[in-house]
Structure formats: C-alpha cells, structure tokens
Amino acid sequence: MKPTFHKLHRSTLGDLVEPGAYRDPVRIGNRSREALLEDLACMLRIRKTEEQVGTLAEQGIVKTPIHLAIGQEAIPVGLSRHLRPSDAVFGGHRSHAHYLALGGDLDGLIAEIMCRETGVASGRGGSMHLIDRARGFAGSVPLVGATIPLGVGAALALKMDGQGGVGVCYFGDGACEEGVLHESLNLARVLNAPAIFVAENNLYSSHLDIAQRQPNDRLARFAEAHDMRARTVDGNDVCAVAAAAEELVGAARAGDGPGFLEVITYRWRGHVGPDANIDVGLRRSATEVAAWKKRDPIARLASALIADGALDEAGYDVLKQQELERVNAAIAAAEGAGFPDPATLLDHVYSEGA
Template sequence: MPDDFFNQLSDPANFQHPVNVTGQDKNLLFNQLESMLHIREAESCLATGKRDGFIGGPVHLGVGQEAVAVGVAGSLRKSDKVFGAHRSHSHVLAMGADVYRLFAEVLGKETGLSRGMGGSMHLWDKPNGFYGAVPIVSGTVSLAVGAGLAAKLQGSKDIGVSFLGDGAVEEGVVHESLNLARILNAPVLFVVENNLFASHMHISLRQPKASTARFAAANDLPYEIVDGNDAVAVHKAAAKLIANIREGRGPAFIEAITYRWYGHVDWREDIDVGVNRSSGDVSAWRKRDPIRRLADGMIQAGLCNDTFISELKSRTQQTISNAWQRALADPYPSSSALLTRVYASTGENRG
C-alpha cells in the first residue's frame, strides 16, 4: 500500500539502517558516496559563509537531501535537460558543475555559473545538462516538459527532468504539466523531494494526505515512492523509470521522502519558526544521514573501511576550501555587465 510505505518513510525513527548495497556496481557506489560528500561539504561551506557574512543573498541549503540528486543523476546524460528550483545546489553539483563556479555565483562574482547575476537561486550550467534553477516555486516544471518534448521532436533519446518540492506540487502548473506530459507522452521525469515542509509549514497542515504520488496516479503516470535518504534505492527507481522514458513510454514520477537539516533558508535550524518542526525530529532525521548510511553499507559489504571514509572526507574538505578561497578572490562583474545579455537577439554574449 503506497500510503503505508509513505507513513513508514516519513517517521524518522525508521530507516536509519545501513544501505543495502548487494548487487550494486562498485564504481557507482563509490561515485555516489563521493558525490554526496562533495555536495555536503560544499553546502556546509556555504552555511558557514552565510553565517559569517560573506554571502549577500539568501541561501537555501539541502543538507540531508543529497541522496535524491545523486541517485537520479547516476542515470542521466549531459545532453538531458535538468531543471531545479530555489534549493538546487545538489542538483547542479550532482550533474557535474564545478563547485568553484557555484561558489562564485553565490558570492555574486563574474566567474559564477550565471556570471554573478543570479546568486544561489539562479543556477545554470548547460554544458552539464543543467538548464536552470529559479526562485519561483514550480516555475521550471512546465519548462522541463517543454524541453522533454523538444528532445522527442528532435528524435533524440534525451529527457527533461524536473526536481520540485512538496510545496511546489501545490501550484496549479504542476498538475497541468503532469497532464500535458502524459497526454503528449513527453519524455520527462518528475522528481518530488518531499521533505515534509514548504517554508516553515509541515505538510499535514497543508494537505489531506502527505504523499504527493497520488497526483501521478491521478494523471496516469507510473511512479515510485522511495526512501530519499538511500542513494541506492533512489538510483534503482530512477534507473528503471528513466530507461522506460528513453524507450518512449512517456513520463514518470518519483516521490523521494527526505528532510532538510537546516531551516528553510540559511544556516539556522528554524525550530522556533517551524510549524511542527521540533529539535527531536531534526536529530532523528540526522540519524537517517544518507552519507553515513551508504558508508556503513559499503563498510559492511567489505568495500571500504572507516579510514578510507575519513581520508575521503579530508580530501573533499580540501577541495571545497580551495574552491571557496579562489571564488572569494574573484572580481565582481563591472557595472557595464548590467546591460549585456539582457536581449538575446544577436547571439553575441550567449553561453
């Protein structure tokens, strides 16, 4: 029963066990572990950078949710068209973006992914298949349908991917997008990161039922509900659905149940402003850490040991620290840059 499984997954006392890695490709597991650590350390660096006053704009951190982006990205190509939203550092990094350019963007530097014009919520990295994150909740969902449809009309096997939140699903355009994708058989994967909150409000105060997969069923899309803190579970669901989409069988939907460790925006936990967010829940969810769980699963399977994990962590921290220092030293865009790339008519300055 989907609702029963959802209810088990949304209780943080469950699913704290090591990830089952039996039968999984070894290289894929190491890649997943490295990628999640990379994202975790990058976002931890941004949390500190924001707290210490280096970052001007808001920063929406997805610490705790890394397995969703990494689990899906393992089955994507750079020619696919991936869209995110306001909490998309994990999505762009999982697709292979240079963390230095992400940092430069968040700092408003001219070397940033969007040339310093957008900040944390306007990320763009076309060479790695990331077609955009925007702060307008649900604003990119229909674009992913259009991009998937364009790929289909061009005869490629590429797909559109929409990462969206449980709050975004409350916008009408999501339901129109699901319907249109299905009726046109557009190659699109919808990935709902259901972290149980939209801003500060728990889903039980917003929806009669907490699982968003019922909207996939209502629009006749195949769907999977997965443990969003288990990279292998996300990978298995994504690999299966993406293979079907590439075969021309139309759109599909994943609902990944997860939780963000920080509050809605910036580095605080937001216990006091969260409606139904308690410190007990946050600490229970921290025990369902997707990185620790994959590491434990790999150690249990004899693939690595604790020394390997701590060395990998130190190496990753060094990479992140170097990228941050380099981005900090970069210049801001000049004032004349405000007028370039406003119109796209000439083809000049694109890219």
Template sequence: MAARTSAKAVDQDKGAAPLPSADELLGYYREMLLIRRFEEKAGQLYGMGLIGGFCHLYIGQEAVAVGIQHALKQGDSVITGYRDHGHMLVCGMDPRRVMAELTGRVTGYSKGKGGSMHMFAPAQGFYGGHGIVGAQIPLGTGLAFAHRYRGDGGICVAYMGDGAVNQGQVYESFNMAALWKLPVLYVIENNRYAMGTAQARAAAGRRLCDRGEAYGIPGHQVDGMDVIAVHAKAQELVEQVRNGQGPVILEAMTYRYRGHSMSDPAKYRTKEEVQEMRERHDPIENLRRVMAEHGLAQEDAFKRIDKEIRDIVNEAARFAQDSPEPDPAELWTDVLVEA
C-alpha cells in the first residue's frame, strides 16, 4: 500500500536550516554511516543464526537519532523502544559491547541477557531499549520528573514509533508531563507503517504530533530524512524544554528500508516505493551530496570515513563472536535491586 505522504511533504517551518560547519557535517555523516553499517552487519549475523530473538533494524532512520542527539548535553537522558541500536551508538555506547549483547555474550551491556531490545548504559544516559510497545513513554516521563526533582538541568528525550502513539499509556504520560511541566521531548519516529499497517489505516487525524493538543503540548513536524533539518529543529525545541516551558512533541517523518523486524517480508508496500525512498531521500547520500555541492568535503574524506567505519563494525563483530556466552548462573543475577 502506498503511503499517504512523501517524506518531503511535511509541514515544516519556513526557510531552510542554516548549514552547520564542515566538521559538524562530517560528524553527522560518520555517525549515520556507523549506524547503517552496524545494522547491516547485525542483519548478516542474524541470518547466520548468531543473533536470537527479535531484531529490529534502524536502516533508513539514521538522521533522526543523530540530529537530535547532537542537540543534547551531558547528563540528559534518552529512552526508546525496541528499534534501538542506532540510539545506542549515537549515545556513545561501544559498538563492540552493543554487538556482543545482540549475540548474547557476557561482554554485552546487559551481560548477554537483554539482547537486541533490552540493554542499558546509564553512564551514557541511555535507559533502554524496551520491548513493550509504548512502555518507554511513562518511563521517560519518569526520567524527566527525576531531572526536575533533582534540579540537575537535564531533560529526557523519549522516542516512540507511529504505532506506539495509539497506546493509552502515552496519553497518561502526556497528561502528567503537561500538568507538572516536565522537561521531556517526545519524539515520534513516523516511519509510516508501525508493525505492518499503514498509518493512514490506523491513526485518525492529520498529524501525530498534534496528539498532545488536548494537554496543551505543542507539536512540530520535521523531515526525518534530513539530518540538518532534524538537528536545527531539535536545537530549538530542546532549548524550550530545558528552559522550563514544559513538554514538546516532535514528529520526524522518516522511513525504514527493511521490514518491521528480521522476520517481516514487508509485503504491505511496493518495491517501487522503497526504491524511490532509497534513491531520492536517503539521509546519508543526501548529506554527502550537500557537502560535496558546498565544497565542504572531498571524496577522499568520505572514503577515509567509510573505511574507518567498516573496520569498527568488523571489529565489533569479531569481538562479539570471540566473547563467551554467560554462565547459566547469570539467570539468577540482576533480578532485584537491593535498596
């Protein structure tokens, strides 16, 4: 089924976002490419039977996490759903330990017990990875409450998909966040299809970001395939949230190239639609083109980054496969926290 709108046909603010410096753009390029290559390798390892359970790849959506993360500060919190590998990497988590967790090894962030959907790194401000649809939103709202209670100046960015927006717990969270003016930026990564149903068939209303209107929460849309636009809008909204103006919703219009999970053949959309998105809206290729057109990077810089990223990802895969599996006794650890 064809989608209702294209990634470019969104209600964005007037005027183009200012062009960041060459160093900043190369940083965006490097991080998006790291996510892309990492996810491709994860897909390969899944096919080899080295990753068990569910595995949801972030390929195509890289500009969202990268653009938003660069608007945050040390001490801020990030929480998301199960399509989470990209967020982990852009939060600064070690690709080797992320891959080790995916493959169920003891060197992973959750000692090999969490897998793709459940790993945490509080030192990097990352609080999951949650497998229940929408469950991260009340938790993210709680993280925002903790920031306010402690007075540490931090905010929480709570990511969700377009399918999660229809969950009741999301609106309970909106209500409390608005009531207490909590420092939280809710990000809807609208990749159009939730698990496999087109948004037009499952969600009433024109824009998902308007779902907070009843609570007085402002909503904004941005082209989630354009990392420059995402970063510019995120900077604006993060400042509002940090300055005590309460919660804000940002809907990033994006697209996933693969199925919902590795077991999804994605027959609910046409090959032509996917091909058009890859050819005309790919966030990595478009950023590369912008840099080249403005003389901000030469081909040798791209090749150098490409090689560096491939080396990092290959090393992550080797590290994971060389790491031992957890001892069966680990089943009884990390179950309860003694307080």
C-alpha cells in the first residue's frame, strides 16, 4: 500500500505573508505626531546606516560579516518606544537596527563595523558584537538562538531587582528551530521572569525559506505550547508593533509574566552581505523581493504622516538627507580612527589578569 503523508507545510499567517497586502499607509490614529516623526527619523537612520554599510562592504572597506536589516526597521523602533535604559536587550547577528533603535551611538556602531579602536567594542567584536549598556543594549551575539536564554536570565535578574525591568531577546524564525527556545520559554514561564521574546519572522533562515524548515509558518504557536501570552502582528507597521509591545511589556513589568511578540517582516538584502541573495535562496526570487519592497515600513509611515499633514514631501527629503549626512560623518570619523594596537591583543581575556 502506498504510504500517505501530511502536506509538508501549511501557512496560517494569511495575508501577513502575502506581500500584496498591508501596503497602505499605517494607521497612526491619535498617536503623538512628534513621537512618530522621531520614529520615522530613527527608521531612516537605520536604513541609511545599512545602505552605507552595504556599500562599504561592496567596496571591500568593511570585511566583518554584515547582516543588514533593511526592510525590518519598524520592529525595533516600535518596540523600543516601550523600553527603558534600565531594561536589558539582547540582539543577534542582525542587530545594527536593534542597537540604533535604542538610541545607540552611531559613531560607535560604524567604528565597530569598521573594526576601529573607537568602536563600541574597541574593534574586538565587529558587526555582530554590539553593546551600549547605558541605553539598555546588553549585547549582541550571532550564535543562532543564543540570545533567547540570555534574555530570560536578564529578566530573572531584573525580577530580583524588583524595579519592573524587562529582559528582551531578539531572534528570528531560524532560531525557533533550536531546542533552546523550548527550554527558555518553559523556564521563563516557570520562573515568571519578565522576559519579552521578539521573534522577527522574515520567512528566511539563511538560504532556506520557512516552508522548507517548519510545518507551519506561525511562530507564536511555540509560545502557546508554553501557555505564554503571544501576539502576531505586521512587522512593517511601526504602530502595530508598538501597540503589541506596549501590551506585552506592560504585562511583564507588572509581574504578569513573559510575552512573545511575533512580527512578520522580510529582509530586502541577503542573509549576509549587501546583495539580495536571489541566487542563494532556493525559492527566493527577484519578483518576491520586489513585491515585499512595496510593503516598505518607512514609506508606509511617511505617507501616513504626509496625508495627516504632520510632514510634507520637502520635510521628508530633508529628514532623509539629514540621516544620510549623519551616517557619512560617522564613516568619515571611523576612517580617521586607528585600528586596535597589537600590543593589546590579550587585554580583557581575564578581568583580573591571568
């Protein structure tokens, strides 16, 4: 008898994974226009940073592996609006945006990507190891899934501190295939740790799309298996992200347990490097990338603000130009800074010295 198989993959995210949907201006409601203009500026800062870093990589000036978040800017910007410097945020390999959204220093970021002594990790870390403790960015590390339990542990520490702080971990759909996600969700629930799990579901892990890796494209199902509060929203809508973050972060601060925020998005560039990876992904096509670019989180917010009268086209152009100039100034500053002194090779291996 011929064996029967279940269909390998089913999508339960509906329109959220249809690039033709969710292209309209975001609904800004009665949110503060001033705050939204700040969000727009921050998203532009991230995009200009990523574009310029990509160019530096194409030119061979940046060697450290870069993982660009172009197209995903709304997620950290919407979330960070509800975070405090006393919280602890952990990022992964694709974390320039996470760092910048918390207000992380642009000069320090660019210098680190260029591996200069003036970088946030003094050139020891490179693109994938960023830190800004004063802003609440506790560190980024690229081992897939590694940030998840670190966020839980930070949340446990902040719970012990008793000041209402939350521990946040960013990770992607690929990290949900690591066993540590299961352990971490379970542990956070059992310890009632104020952890916020931010699953950036961009539908790709390296070269494989999610349909080739998981039986279902909805990541919040993992949270539900652990009896955890979860929300799945359009990650290219800064207002939708902010609203969901406000709810989950508020509950965690109040001692009402951890939360899982799934945000659906798409990266315009490849897994690593400046190109679009349409030759690497087995099913990633130029058509698909072009379709997702129409769900641009920046254009959707800008057009909403222009329609509202809070911004005009000229003002939008000025904003873009300002952010580009800031990035270029940071690049110029880093180019003028030195590389780490070889005599310091063994510094910081041990805090106390060997």
